[in-house]
Amino acid sequence: MHPHRVRDIADQAGLSQATVDRVLNERPGVRESTAAQVRRAIAELDRxxxxxxxxxxxxxxxxxxxxxxxxxxxxxxxxxxxxxxxxxxxxxxxxxxxxxxxxxxxxxxxxxxxxxxxxxxxxxxxxxxxxxxxxxxxxxxxxxxxxxxxxxxxxxxxxxxxIDNRAAGATAAYLVSRMSDEATTSVLVTLSSSSFRGEEEREIGFRSTMRALAPARTIREVSETDGLDASMLAAVTRALADDPTIGAVYSIGGGNTAIVEAFRRAGRIPAPFIAHDLDGDNTTLLRRQHLTAVLHHDxxxxxxxxxxxxxxxxxxxxxxxxxxxxxxxxxxxxxxxxxx
Missing domain, CATH: 3.40.50.2300 (Response regulator)
Known part of the structure; x- marks a missing residue:
C-alpha cells in the first residue's frame, strides 16, 4: 500500500487517473510498461x-x-x-x-x-x-x-x-601535457556525441591548450558512442589498433570502464587518464588508480x-x-x- 492520491500518482507518471486506477486495482487490459510507469511514479513520490x-x-x-x-x-x-x-x-x-x-x-x-x-x-x-x-x-x-x-x-x-566547459578542457590539457611521458605522441579524446555543446566546448578547450603546451602531440578522437560501454569498447579498440603511440586519454563523454578494458586487452596502460564526474564507475576506477584524475563539480x-x-x-x-x-x-x- 501507499499513502499517495491517485491524482498525484497520475500527475507524476504522466498518465490519466483512470489508467492509474486500473493499475492499482489490478484490472486487466493494462500493458506491463504502463504498470511499471505507475510503480516508478509511486517510488518517486515515496522518495x-x-x-x-x-x-x-x-x-x-x-x-x-x-x-x-x-x-x-x-x-x-x-x-x-x-x-x-x-x-x-x-x-x-x-x-x-x-x-x-x-x-x-x-x-x-x-x-x-x-x-x-x-x-x-x-x-x-x-x-x-x-x-x-x-x-x-x-x-x-x-x-x-x-x-x-x-x-x-x-x-x-x-x-x-x-562548469565552464572550455576551461575544463584546458585544465585537462594542462594535466595531460605535464603528466604524460615523452614516448606518448598521441592522446586519445573520447566523446559521447559531438552534438552536445558541452562536450564540444571541452574538446575545443583541450585542443587549443594542447596546441599551446604540447604542439608535437597528435590528438586522436573517438565520438558518437553515446558514452555506452559496448560502443565505447569497440571504438577505442579500433583506435588503439590503428595508432600504437596512443598513451594518454582525455575522456569527455564517459564509458571509462570500457576504455580501461580496451587498453587492458591491448596490453597497454593509459598515463595519464583524465575523466569527468564522480559517478559510481569513476569513483571505483579512481580508487583503483585506473584514472589519474577526475574533473569534478558538485x-x-x-x-x-x-x-x-x-x-x-x-x-x-x-x-x-x-x-x-x-x-x-x-x-x-x-x-x-x-x-x-
Whole structure:
C-alpha cells in the first residue's frame, strides 16, 4: 500500500487517473510498461514524501536528460537529496531519463511536458534545431528551462548550470601535457556525441591548450558512442589498433570502464587518464588508480542552483535568474570527497 492520491500518482507518471486506477486495482487490459510507469511514479513520490511536509507553495519540475544511466542516476540522487532543503517552497520532480535517442524524440518529450504543464524544466540535451524549437515552445508557454551540464546558448533557456566547459578542457590539457611521458605522441579524446555543446566546448578547450603546451602531440578522437560501454569498447579498440603511440586519454563523454578494458586487452596502460564526474564507475576506477584524475563539480550544488533559477523565474525567490559557472575540482585517488 501507499499513502499517495491517485491524482498525484497520475500527475507524476504522466498518465490519466483512470489508467492509474486500473493499475492499482489490478484490472486487466493494462500493458506491463504502463504498470511499471505507475510503480516508478509511486517510488518517486515515496522518495520525495518528506518534502510535502515542509509547507509553502508547490512547484512541479521536470528533469529531462539524455546520458548513460550511471550519470543520470547520480543526477537524480543529487536532485532528490536537494529538494527537501529548498524550503519554504515545495518542489516535486518528474524524471524523463534516457541513454540514447534522436533529437526529434527528445523534442517530443519536451512537447508532452508543455502539453501537461510544468513549473520548469531542467534539461540536458543535444544542441539540435528540433530541441531548440521545443525549448522555444516551452518559453512561449512561460515554462522556464534551465540547461544542466551542457548548454543550449542559442535557445530561450533562462540560465545554464554547470562548469565552464572550455576551461575544463584546458585544465585537462594542462594535466595531460605535464603528466604524460615523452614516448606518448598521441592522446586519445573520447566523446559521447559531438552534438552536445558541452562536450564540444571541452574538446575545443583541450585542443587549443594542447596546441599551446604540447604542439608535437597528435590528438586522436573517438565520438558518437553515446558514452555506452559496448560502443565505447569497440571504438577505442579500433583506435588503439590503428595508432600504437596512443598513451594518454582525455575522456569527455564517459564509458571509462570500457576504455580501461580496451587498453587492458591491448596490453597497454593509459598515463595519464583524465575523466569527468564522480559517478559510481569513476569513483571505483579512481580508487583503483585506473584514472589519474577526475574533473569534478558538485552536482548537488549545481542542481540546487538550477532549482533556485526556476524559483526566481516564478518570483518565489528574489533576484533575476543568472548563470554562474561551477567550480572545477581536480580529484585524485588521494583527495576523493566523502560519499554523501
Amino acid at each position: 520525495q514524501r518528506d518534502q510535502v511536509q515542509l509547507g509553502g507553495r508547490t512547484f512541479r519540475l521536470d528533469l529531462v536528460m539524455q546520458a548513460p544511466v550511471r550519470f543520470t542516476s547520480a543526477v537524480r540522487n543529487a536532485l532528490e537529496a536537494e529538494l527537501p532543503g529548498l524550503r519554504p517552497a515545495v518542489l516535486r520532480c518528474r524524471f524523463h531519463l534516457r541513454e540514447e535517442g534522436s533529437p526529434t524524440e527528445l523534442a517530443q518529450v519536451l512537447d508532452a511536458i508543455a502539453h501537461r504543464g510544468s513549473a520548469g524544466v531542467l534539461l540536458k540535451a543535444p544542441d539540435d534545431p528540433a530541441v531548440l524549437d521545443a525549448v522555444e515552445r516551452l518559453h512561449e508557454l512561460h515554462i522556464p528551462v534551465v540547461t544542466v551540464v551542457t548548454d543550449l546558448p542559442l535557445s530561450r533557456r533562462i540560465g545554464y548550470v554547470g 552536482l548537488r550544488a549545481d542542481l540546487r542552483q538550477a532549482c533556485q533559477l526556476i524559483l526566481q523565474a516564478h518570483r518565489a525567490l528574489p533576484g533575476r535568474p543568472q548563470s554562474t559557472p561551477s567550480q572545477i575540482q581536480v580529484i585524485t585517488p588521494f583527495n576523493q570527497p566523502a560519499s554523501p
